[in-house]
Structure formats: structure tokens, C-alpha cells
Amino acid sequence: MRRPAMYSASRPAPAQQAPAAAQPAPEAAQPSSRRHRLRLAAASPAVMWSAIVLLAALLAMSLAMNMGPAPRKITQADINAAVLKTLETQPLPSEYAKAYEVIRPSVVRVVSYVKKSRLKDEKAARLHATRPKMLDPAQGGEKDDDEIEAGVGTGVVIVDKGIILTNLHVVSGADSVKVTFSDGLEATATITGAQPENDLAVLQAHKIPDDMIAATMRSTGDLAPGHKALVVGFPFGIGPSASGGVISGLNRSFRSPEGKQEMTNLIQFDAAANPGNSGGPLVTMDGEVVGIVTAILNPTPARTFLGIGFAVPIENAAQAAGLPPF
Template sequence: MRRPALYSSSRPAPAQQATAAQPTPATVDPTPSPAPRRRRLSLSSPALLWAAIALLSAVLALSLSPAMHPTQRKLTQQDINAAVLKTLETQVLPSEYARAYDNIRPSVVRVVSYVKRSRLKDEMPRGQGSARPKPLGPAQGNSNANAEDDEIEAGVGTGVVIVDKGIILTNLHVVSGADHVKVTFFDGLESSASITGVQPENDLAVLQAQKIPDDMIAATMRSTGDLQPGDKVLAVGFPFGIGPSASGGIVSGLQRSFRSPEGKQEMNNLIQFDAAANPGNSGGPLVTMDGEVVGIVTAILNPTPARTFLGIGFAVPIENAATAAGLPPF
């Protein structure tokens, strides 16, 4: 079989092709003809093309050979367990309570109620002209203490932001009868607040702050439907005005009843817990280890005249509290 001719990459011009096509008379050139030029290699040759493909295939196969790239050993469960144990040995991880506190802290506020001196003087029984409400928080200085219309601190409690527009849940007894309510957010911002709703049967009040932080974060609320005795919970608030303070415990029971020491009110369907709570914790959130609110701290049981914690606290389930703010149930 005749092999095709090899051509260079350049082609003669059309005029040159026409000239070459015309016959020329045979002449004898006295000069010797030059030596024939060597053929140029070109990939247009099928043989060379297939040879190049074969060479590239061989190089590719060699590069993918297991001998060149040994496969990595697959991780086993033992390897993962060893890595976890090593991490636990070398790093101190935050506790469940610490993580829960970090999640709820931006939503917790300090609630202070104020009353006017003039109103207190008018409402005081005879023979008690020197009596004054005892503040639950630190003593507050007042440069105009002799002014009749000066407001004095009547009580300190806690609240939790449930809507990032500044809607706050707290206890009704914290703000009841107040002439002025002030809230302090996690970043130190202070704002007046107005009472926009109440639910007396559950001792709940809804506040609307006039000013809110730019990065306000509302708490996440969680249904109590799967809450069980023994579940860990965290209570966050301002006991005796100190805080924010956190105390950890467990759910002691569900659907409890509580009657106020004065016997004026009885509440039902309460969450019983053993995380420490004292005056000032009222209105604060009771949260799970995920930092989700399951209740609003409202009362402590102490059969003695002392207003201190003996190990039994009560919280209103968040379902009841949410309806007080007009939010849909879970």
C-alpha cells in the first residue's frame, strides 16, 4: 500500500500552484542538483499520532498507579474515639449550664419599679410615717431626697425579651402599683418601659421598652410538652438586685399548685424546680440546656417569714406566658 506524502505546514500560493501546473521545456541544468532535504516530523502522520497517544496514556497510568499514590487508611470508630478523648484531655469545654447562660444572657433584663414619695406618704397608715419600702437592690443615692415627687426604688425583678421589638415578660407583682418602670438591657442600655398587658391569674405582666439595643436578641421559647422531672434547667435573674446571676438545677415536678403567703391568690399548672431563686429572680427565665425558655420564675415556697430559698421554686409554663403577650401557643 502506498503511503501518503508528508507535507509541511505551509502551502504554496495559488499563483505558484498554477505556474507549477504548466509544462516547461526540458532543459539541462549544468549545476548539480542540491541534496534532497530531510523530511520534517509532523503529528499529521497517523503513526506518530498514535505513538504520542500511547506515550501520554502510559504516563497517566503511571501517575495513577497505587505505587505512586498509596491509599490512605480509612478512619475507624476507634480513631474517632481516640481523637475525642485527646481533645477532652487537652481542652476545657464549657459546661451545659455555661452554654445555656451564654444563649439566654442577651435576652435577660433587670426590671426596677419606682413609686413617688408623695403617693407613699398619702397611702401610709397612721403611726408609720417613717416607714419606707425596702429596696431589694443596692442602695440608690438621691441628691433630691427631700422633694415630694422624687421616685424611690420599690422593687427589683427580672424580665426576658420575647420579641426583638422590646416586648418583655415579667411578673405582675414586680411592677404592680409602680409609677415608673425602668429596664436595663444586657449591654447596659437603660430605658423606661410601659405595661401593655397583664395576666393576673398567672402573675404575669408584659412590658414595652421605649428604647432597645441595636443588636437586640429575643429569647427562644420552647414548649413544655416534652419536659420531664429530672431535666436540667437554669434560672437567670437578679436575686436581691445582684446579677445577672445564674443558678442550675432540675425540674422537680410538673402541674404543681401554689398559694401566696397572704392566701390571696392560687396558681396552678406550675413547673417546680430546685435551682436557687430569691426575691429579685421574679420574672426571670427558666431555661433548658439549649438556652430555650420553658417558664417564667414566679414564686418560691418558704413556710417561714424569711423570704429565702429552701429548695422549692415555681415557674409559669411558657405557653401561659406567651398568651399573656398575645403570642400564638406552640
């Protein structure tokens, strides 16, 4: 029996079946066509820039909502009002108190002693009678059975090795000298230098505190009448005591009551100073030493402060200690 003929798959299909096979094609191609149009739109520069502008506008709106109103600019009137309010409600610290705290560690009490046997001499007895004495027995008195206090003055440490400036009349004629530092340490001292024309003496303490602080010296080149000044010392042995005033004048002259010595180029000041302040520092509001207190003007026998004091400029005092001038 003969087999029916077989046809190849490449043979064209019958004409009536072609429309049925081709009908789904437009529907299947429809999604592909939309995606293609979207790709073309996304690739358009105008669309991309429109999207960027929209995003930037949304970001700006978000930041504006979060930041709120801009702060008001501070004016000079606001600053002036704040400063005035502070001055009214917060008292400023005293300039004198600040200067005192700076110089205090460098100020020492100086006490001179003479042997009792010397007081038999009329001149030595007169010297002992005219020198200021400590009013507080707990701070002074006799050094030992053979020596008696001859007087008290003040000194200021200018080199942290224990070099001290004071007045020559505080220690002249003494058999021994004792100094007391700000921390209470007591030590004997030796006179290592003198400048009689300016009534200055240099002492070397034999023992010093571990944390010795020397004073800062300042040139008097720009010093002028009216500048504030502070005197620190031991008037009549009481101290350390502070008194404030101003520089009253410059280049003044002073003759001692006995008329034996005249000093020139002195600083005149009106801060209170009395016997016992001799040799102490005259300082600025920065606590820097501009002079060494050396004399007070009082034509009466009392020899107490009447309103005018004198100090040797620190340039002269530094030279007495062998230090170079400013």
C-alpha cells in the same frame, strides 16, 4: 564518405554486458524488502496486542512504585480512642455558659417606683418594706426627688419591639417602671397587659436598643423532670446572675404565703432563685425560654431560696402578651 549506422536505444544490449548491469539489482532491493516485512509485522493483530500488554505492564509497575503501600482503614476503635483523647486533653465548654450567652441579650432589669407621698399610707409602706431592694446603690436608688424605689425584679424581651414579660407582683402598685437592657440602655416602660391568675405582666419599653434581640420561646410539651435548666435574673439587684439546676417536676401548685392566691400547672425547678429573680426566664440548654420565674417555696419569714422554685409555663405567659400558643 558514408556515416556509420546509428542504433536505437530500444535495441537489446549485447549478451556479455547484461550480467554486469543486472548485478546491483539484488543489493538495491534488499532494504526495501526489510521495510516491507516490518510493515507486515506491525500490521499483525498479535503484535499490536503484545505491544499494548507490554505498555500496560510498564505503566502498572510505575504506578505501584509511586503510590507505595495502601493506607490502613480507620476502625471504630480508632475513632473511640481519638474521642477519648480529646475529652482528656480538651475540656468541653459548659452547657450553662452557652445557654447564658444566648439568653443574656434578652434579659432586662425591672425597677418599680412609688411616690414618697404614698408611703405615708400604711399599706403602701408595708409593700415597700417587703419588696427586694438593690444591694448596689450604683444600679438603683431614687429616680427623682418625688419617687423612691419600691422593688427590683427581672424581665425578658419576647418581641424585639420592646415587649417584655415579667411578674405582676414586681410592678403592681408602682407609679412608674424603669427597665435596663443588656447594653446598659435605660428606659421607662408602661404596663400594657396583665394575667393576675398567673402573676404575669406585660411591659412596653418606650425606648429600645438598636440591636434589640428577643428571646426564643420553646414549648414545654416535651419537658421532663431531670432536664437541665438555667435561671437568669437580678437576685437582690445583683446581676445579671445565672444559676443552674434541673427541672424537678411539672404541673405543680403553689399558694402565696399570704394565702390569697393559688397558682397551678407550674414548673418546679431547683436552680437558685431569690427575690429579684421574679419575672426572669427559665431556659433550656439551648437558651430557649420555657417559663417565667414567679415564686420560691420557703415557709419561713426569710422568704429566700431553700431549693424549690416555680415558674409559669411559657405557653401561659405568651397568651398574656397576646401571642398565640405553640
